[in-house]
Amino acid sequence: MNVTIVDYNSGNISSVINSFKEVAKDKVNIEVTADLNKIKSSDKVVLPGQGSFKSCVDALSCINGLIDTLYQFAINHKKPILGICVGLQMFADVGYEETETKGLGWISGKVSKIDNQNGKYKLPHIGWNQINILKDSKIFKDIENNSHMYFVHSYEFVPNDNTVVSATTNYSSDIVCSVEQENIFGTQFHPEKSDKIGLKIIENFINI
Amino acid sequence: MLKNRIIPCLDVKNGRVVKGINFVDLKDAGDPVEQAKIYSDGGADEICFLDITASNENRNTIYDVVDKTSKKCFVPLTVGGGVRSVEDINKLLNCGADKVSINTAAVQDAKVVEDSSRKFGSQCIVVAIDAKRNEGGWEIFTHGGRNPTGINALEFASKMENCGAGELLVTSMDKDGTQSGYDIELMQMISSGVNIPVIASGGVGTLDHLVDGIKSGASAVLAASIFHYGTYSVNEAKQYLASKDIPVRI
Numbered sequence: 273m274n275v276t277i278v279d280y281n282s283g284n285i286s287s288v289i290n291s292f293k294e295v296a297k298d299k300v301n302i303e304v305t306a307d308l309n310k311i312k313s314s315d316k317v318v319l320p321g322q323g324s325f326k327s328c329v330d331a332l333s334c335i336n337g338l339i340d341t342l343y344q345f346a347i348n349h350k351k352p353i354l355g356i357c358v359g360l361q362m363f364a365d366v367g368y369e370e371t372e373t374k375g376l377g378w379i380s381g382k383v384s385k386i387d388n389q390n391g392k393y394k395l396p397h398i399g400w401n402q403i404n405i406l407k408d409s410k411i412f413k414d415i416e417n418n419s420h421m422y423f424v425h426s427y428e429f430v431p432n433d434n435t436v437v438s439a440t441t442n443y444s445s446d447i448v449c450s451v452e453q454e455n456i457f458g459t460q461f462h463p464e465k466s467d468k469i470g471l472k473i474i475e476n477f478i479n480i
Numbered sequence: 481m482l483k484n485r486i487i488p489c490l491d492v493k494n495g496r497v498v499k500g501i502n503f504v505d506l507k508d509a510g511d512p513v514e515q516a517k518i519y520s521d522g523g524a525d526e527i528c529f530l531d532i533t534a535s536n537e538n539r540n541t542i543y544d545v546v547d548k549t550s551k552k553c554f555v556p557l558t559v560g561g562g563v564r565s566v567e568d569i570n571k572l573l574n575c576g577a578d579k580v581s582i583n584t585a586a587v588q589d590a591k592v593v594e595d596s597s598r599k600f601g602s603q604c605i606v607v608a609i610d611a612k613r614n615e616g617g618w619e620i621f622t623h624g625g626r627n628p629t630g631i632n633a634l635e636f637a638s639k640m641e642n643c644g645a646g647e648l649l650v651t652s653m654d655k656d657g658t659q660s661g662y663d664i665e666l667m668q669m670i671s672s673g674v675n676i677p678v679i680a681s682g683g684v685g686t687l688d689h690l691v692d693g694i695k696s697g698a699s700a701v702l703a704a705s706i707f708h709y710g711t712y713s714v715n716e717a718k719q720y721l722a723s724k725d726i727p728v729r730i
Contacts, residue, residue, distance in 0.1 A: 287578055425603070466554070
């Protein structure tokens with residue numbers, strides 16, 4: 273099996289690479305590339321993302337044909353894709369970080385700043401928070417409800433249809449932290465930095 | 481609910497772990513990769529490497545340490561010490577650091593913080609503030625606490641927030657190495673003065689000091705000696721905090 277981590281100059285993806293390689297051992301081939309043909313022939317794709325919504329969308333758009341290739345992979349062929357952090361956020365229609373920016377539009381919704389309640393809550397939301405699992409998701413196999421995951425973000429994904437939400441976390445309000453829409457998966461938290469429980473989520477995704 | 485973080489810090493020199501008392505008097509005591517793995521297995525919420533003599537000496541050893549550690553530890557790894565430029569930050573991130581802490585360079589040129597947070601995201605930019613009490617408040621120092629700057633700590637903290645820092649690592653130079661507790665007033669002042677998370681550092685000798693650090697408003701507490709010399713394990717520290725009704729990840 274081939275799993276491709278999309279390398280589109282979105283900032284630091286070494287932790288994502290290390291964690292997938294740790295889980296994959298020698299059984300699964302992990303590619304790190306933006307090569308369109310390699311993505312097309314992959315069984316699964318991981319879309320990481322760090323920095324701002326705008327910078328990630330811009331970086332994705334910079335690589336000729338990449339968005340179309342990902343669209344074919346995820347929407348036409350319905351192969352499993354996992355978005356992490358801004359990778360998940362980009363599935364939305366629109367994001368408001370820096371300036372209004374069009375997203376991929378695969379999961380209807382928007383990405384807006386977490387309400388810090390006039391400074392009552394510090395932003396970014398950094399650290400370990402518990403997830404409230406709302407529906408069975410393939411990536412939550414053997415993951416207990418209220419498990420701790422590592423978060424670092426100031427913006428949240430607000431979907432139009434709540435049935436895509438597989439887990440929330442509470443910070444200022446209930447924030448969407450995991451989605452599943454058919455073959456499209458996303459986590460706002462960083463499974464690659466969430467210790468053994470995070471590695472289990474990566475394993476679950478690889479095993480879908 | 482967001483938990484308060486316990487961050488063991490490993491002072492690293494030439495690829496080996498040391499822990500300084502008041503920034504001098506170094507003792508060699510271990511392999512950083514193994515130490516970091518022990519901490520992460522023991523429940524550390526993050527690991528911090530501080531390359532303490534990096535400003536003066538060959539610092540290539542730290543890249544190798546970060547690279548090896550990041551392949552074994554799957555909790556966030558912060559690396560600081562001798563970080564001069566956006567290029568240094570890029571190199572550390574590529575080696576597997578999740579966050580980079582900037583001290584002297586942030587004071588000398590705030591643009592390093594602005595540029596790097598724009599390029600890599602605020603989430604990986606930590607500004608380390610070394611502060612010492614003076615008549616009017618606290619003054620920040622650079623170069624591992626050697627050089628006074630005349631700059632007020634709170635003003636600087638605020639400026640760094642505006643430049644895009646994601647977190648502030650605040651060390652009291654008066655308290656560092658004394659094991660007499662954090663400078664609580666300093667932590668309170670900075671925590672309430674900015675809207676980004678503050679990591680309290682410098683002076684931990686007992687588990688109650690960690691409790692005091694969190695109560696001062698810090699989002700995370702950093703400690704080196706009490707963990708490094710085995711006085712307490714990270715897990716013991718967390719159990720103690722939990723017993724004092726401080727939310728921690730256990």
